[in-house]
Amino acid sequence: MNLLTDPVGITHYLIVGAILFVTGAVCMATKRNALGVLMGIELVLNGANVNFVAFGSEYLRPGVLGIGLDGQLIALFVIILAAAEAAVALAIVLNFYNNHSTVDVDRADELKG
Amino acid sequence: MEPINWHSVFFLVFALLACGFAVAVLLTSNIVRMAFYLVLSLAATSGLFFLAGADFVGAMQVMIYVGGTLVLLIFGVMLTAQGPFISMKTSAGEWTLGIMVGGLLLAVLLQAATSIDAWQPQAVIEGDARPTATRLGMGLLGARVDKLDEVDPVQRGGMSGYLLPFEIVSVHLLVVLVGSAYLARPKKRAQNSSWEGLK
Amino acid sequence: MAEFLKQYLSPEWLAYAIVAFIHAFILINIVAVGALVFIWLERKVSGRIQDRLGPTRVGGKFGWLQTLADGLKLVTKEDLCPKGADQLLFLAAPYVSFCASFAAYMALPFADGWVGIRLNVAVFFIIAVIGLEVFGVILAGYASASKWSLFGAMREAAQVVSYEVPLGMCVVVPVLLAGSMDLITIAQMQTAGAAQMGWFTHWYVFNDPFTFITFWVYFTCATASVNRAPFDLAEAESELVAGFHTEYSGLRWSIFFMAEYGSMFAVSGLAALLFFGGWNGPLPITHWLGLADASNPVLHYAGNLLGALNFVGKCVFGVTFMMWVRWTLPRLRIDQVMTTCLKYCTPLAAAMFAGAVIWRFLLPGGLILPSDQGLVREAHTEIQAAAPADPAAPAAADASEPVGDRVAHVTPQNELVGAGRGTH
Numbered sequence: 001m002n003l004l005t006d007p008v009g010i011t012h013y014l015i016v017g018a019i020l021f022v023t024g025a026v027c028m029a030t031k032r033n034a035l036g037v038l039m040g041i042e043l044v045l046n047g048a049n050v051n052f053v054a055f056g057s058e059y060l061r062p063g064v065l066g067i068g069l070d071g072q073l074i075a076l077f078v079i080i081l082a083a084a085e086a087a088v089a090l091a092i093v094l095n096f097y098n099n100h101s102t103v104d105v106d107r108a109d110e111l112k113g
Numbered sequence: 114m115e116p117i118n119w120h121s122v123f124f125l126v127f128a129l130l131a132c133g134f135a136v137a138v139l140l141t142s143n144i145v146r147m148a149f150y151l152v153l154s155l156a157a158t159s160g161l162f163f164l165a166g167a168d169f170v171g172a173m174q175v176m177i178y179v180g181g182t183l184v185l186l187i188f189g190v191m192l193t194a195q196g197p198f199i200s201m202k203t204s205a206g207e208w209t210l211g212i213m214v215g216g217l218l219l220a221v222l223l224q225a226a227t228s229i230d231a232w233q234p235q236a237v238i239e240g241d242a243r244p245t246a247t248r249l250g251m252g253l254l255g256a257r258v259d260k261l262d263e264v265d266p267v268q269r270g271g272m273s274g275y276l277l278p279f280e281i282v283s284v285h286l287l288v289v290l291v292g293s294a295y296l297a298r299p300k301k302r303a304q305n306s307s308w309e310g311l312k
Numbered sequence: 313m314a315e316f317l318k319q320y321l322s323p324e325w326l327a328y329a330i331v332a333f334i335h336a337f338i339l340i341n342i343v344a345v346g347a348l349v350f351i352w353l354e355r356k357v358s359g360r361i362q363d364r365l366g367p368t369r370v371g372g373k374f375g376w377l378q379t380l381a382d383g384l385k386l387v388t389k390e391d392l393c394p395k396g397a398d399q400l401l402f403l404a405a406p407y408v409s410f411c412a413s414f415a416a417y418m419a420l421p422f423a424d425g426w427v428g429i430r431l432n433v434a435v436f437f438i439i440a441v442i443g444l445e446v447f448g449v450i451l452a453g454y455a456s457a458s459k460w461s462l463f464g465a466m467r468e469a470a471q472v473v474s475y476e477v478p479l480g481m482c483v484v485v486p487v488l489l490a491g492s493m494d495l496i497t498i499a500q501m502q503t504a505g506a507a508q509m510g511w512f513t514h515w516y517v518f519n520d521p522f523t524f525i526t527f528w529v530y531f532t533c534a535t536a537s538v539n540r541a542p543f544d545l546a547e548a549e550s551e552l553v554a555g556f557h558t559e560y561s562g563l564r565w566s567i568f569f570m571a572e573y574g575s576m577f578a579v580s581g582l583a584a585l586l587f588f589g590g591w592n593g594p595l596p597i598t599h600w601l602g603l604a605d606a607s608n609p610v611l612h613y614a615g616n617l618l619g620a621l622n623f624v625g626k627c628v629f630g631v632t633f634m635m636w637v638r639w640t641l642p643r644l645r646i647d648q649v650m651t652t653c654l655k656y657c658t659p660l661a662a663a664m665f666a667g668a669v670i671w672r673f674l675l676p677g678g679l680i681l682p683s684d685q686g687l688v689r690e691a692h693t694e695i696q697a698a699a700p701a702d703p704a705a706p707a708a709a710d711a712s713e714p715v716g717d718r719v720a721h722v723t724p725q726n727e728l729v730g731a732g733r734g735t736h
């Protein structure tokens with residue numbers, strides 16, 4: 001199919017969302033820097049947001065009953081909660097740094113038996 | 114030659130930017146560059162939101178996500194970005210495992226995304242996007258004006274809107290503000306703190 | 313314009329590309345030429361304030377080619393990148409700053425319909441994008457590998473993040489009055505409705521005492537968020553050498569300045585649109601000349617041209633005012649900057665917001681915004697047509713009664729009905 005002339009559908013948005021999600025998940029798994037893990041979380045939430053907006057869009061599936069405005073409302077809540085999550089996680093990381101003088105998540109192993 | 118679908122062209126541009134910079138976030142090990150690429154990826158995603166007709170969500174994405182969250186992140190990066198921490202290498206074994214599991218997940222997700230016919234491109238999108246800001250605002254205030262003209266009683270569910278979640282999120286933000294300020298407070302030495310002296 | 317070109321050019325995309333290029337070219341020239349003029353103006357204004365003449369030699373009597381000569385000098389300078397710097401980020405930072413500043417012009421209307429993209433959330437978009445300019449500064453400060461740069465960048469980051477809060481609150485007040493976030497609608501609302509007169513008494517800054525104070529809070533916060541004196545802590549020469557751009561030279565340094573003057577113009581334009589009627593002048597000159605009629609394209613174009621000149625004049629006045637403040641007031645300390653924001657501007661903006669809401673509630677027009685009422689009414693009529701015995705209909709019917717004169721003239725401009733008005 002020719003992407004320059006064909007219309008885009010929900011599938012295209014879902015593919016972008018999937019790539020963002022997987023990138024974020026791998027980022028969370030492989031980064032040793034706590035802030036890198038945080039950025040992975042942001043990417044995952046962002047990928048989920050792309051899906052919500054795509055399903056809620058009235059232009060990608062004209063005439064079909066989607067989740068309508070709910071998709072955008074949920075995307076808004078995700079954005080707000082992501083901001084809150086970033087603030088708290090950052091405070092935790094700073095505390096961790098104050099206590100351990102590092103942001104390497106592999107060093108947080110005091111609770112290991 | 115078929116006429117070029119400009120919506121698709123811009124979708125392609127923004128999608129490539131978003132995915133490309135997301136992969137760049139994954140591949141670079143320098144924490145400040147990661148933050149920079151993340152900004153660009155999130156900004157490109159807001160372009161995708163505008164293309165999907167979600168203008169208010171797109172503007173919110175630029176304002177809160179790209180603006181607020183990432184300035185916070187960059188703060189954290191700079192407070193902790195000193196010599197040894199600025200780039201922490203991941204071992205090859207972890208990379209292999211991560212890429213393998215991630216690749217499998219991606220394969221499953223892509224299979225799911227492309228397999229359903231109803232999600233395939235439907236028709237050419239005509240006309241300008243209807244603005245969503247007022248409808249979203251009314252939805253958050255508890256009145257779903259977008260559902261008023263819904264005739265089918267099954268689809269009229271959720272007419273009460275999102276007032277309660279909105280209030281909960283507001284209080285939640287306040288709690289987060291106070292909580293993170295408490296968590297990130299400067300550490301005081303025991304002998305210097307005033308309440309220690311009072312004991 | 314794209315439709316016109318399509319008739320003559322064989323590949324359709326070429327027509328669109330040319331049209332897009334022309335629009336971008338015009339906007340980028342506004343920023344670039346604007347920066348040239350403003351730098352010259354800044355020198356003249358500072359000179360006059362300090363009882364000097366300012367530049368007098370280059371280009372005739374008033375030295376109006378001085379900036380061009382400076383630009384030539386900057387272009388010929390060596391483009392340095394310090395050892396130990398993060399090459400990529402150091403080189404990219406000025407462009408990040410400039411792109412953020414320039415992106416605001418996409419949604420900034422210069423006259424009725426004269427706008428890059430008519431966004432329904434234009435106010436929001438501009439505030440968000442101008443806030444992104446700080447990224448370029450932070451990256452520059454970090455990537456320079458110099459402690460002065462890093463200090464400057466951290467100060468700027470703290471300052472901009474703090475000042476976004478009162479700035480956003482101030483911007484909401486005119487949005488509340490207009491019932492729309494579309495800048496063209498907001499500006500047209502200040503023409504006293506259908507008469508389209510446009511006396512200065514209809515400007516939102518004179519709407520009620522709360523908006524008047526809101527404007528001054530907005531202007532303070534805007535000055536701080538574009539990093540101008542007395543809030544230019546990020547480049548405090550007396551403490552930090554030159555702040556975040558200490559290590560920059562030549563063209564990259566001047567791009568930072570283009571971004572700064574670009575965002576000064578943008579926030580002044582936003583102030584003009586939100587509080588000073590946009591292109592609707594202090595006197596209804598376009599109305600007197602009979603140019604306000606939208607039905608005649610030629611007259612409408614002439615009226616728009618006059619309006620755009622009016623708008624640019626207001627923006628230049630705003631920028632000049634910032635210069636006046638810069639050369640009059642001493643620079644604040646960083647703790648004073650934070651105190652001004654958190655202890656004075658934010659509570660004041662919140663109080664003005666509450667006051668404007670109450671004022672609006674007491675006046676005819678009610679608490680529900682006009683455009684919402686139009687929307688509810690429209691939805692209601694559709695329901696009446698579709699299903700008469702509807703459980704939600706009584707609630708909608710209550711809200712849909714016209715409450716006052718304001719609503720009556722506002723309704724045609726609400727976003728659903730007037731969505732198709734924007735052409736360019």
